Amino acid sequence: MNFQDTLIIAIDFDGTIVEDAYPKVGKARLFAFETLKRLQDDGHRLILWTYRSGDKLQDAVNFCQENGIEFYAINQSFPEEEFDNSKSRKIYADIYIDDRNIGGILGWGEVYQMISNKELPITRQPKKKGFFSIFR
Secondary structure, three states: OOOOOOOEEEEEEEOOOOOOOOOOOOOOOOOOOHHHHHHHOOEEEEOOOOOOOHHHHHHHHHHHHOOOOOOOEEOOOOOOOOOOOOOOOOOOOOOEEOOOOOOOOOOHHHHHHHHOOOOOOOOOOOOOOOOOOOOO
């Protein structure tokens, strides 16, 4: 994968930044905020990408602010983007960090090392034709 100096990183909240306790805000995951701060210091743009909306979303934003994180955007691709926040949709990012990834969430130290060392396990294979060719 080719990297630019600045990455846009979309990060889930429940189960990723904090332990999953929805609708409450769970306990911060080990090194989550330290890693997010370092990623911001490295120049990356962080987007909070969560299912939360309304007061529950504000609880998450407030918790992150209390822990020193101000996001580039919240549930949108960029701050000026306009859409109905009551509906879930995919946003644009270079990397998505979510506890629902195949294999679950890595430790935050490992996440930082992979991003900073540009060693993400992402390979792009040419698409093959036919449904069953994806299982080869």
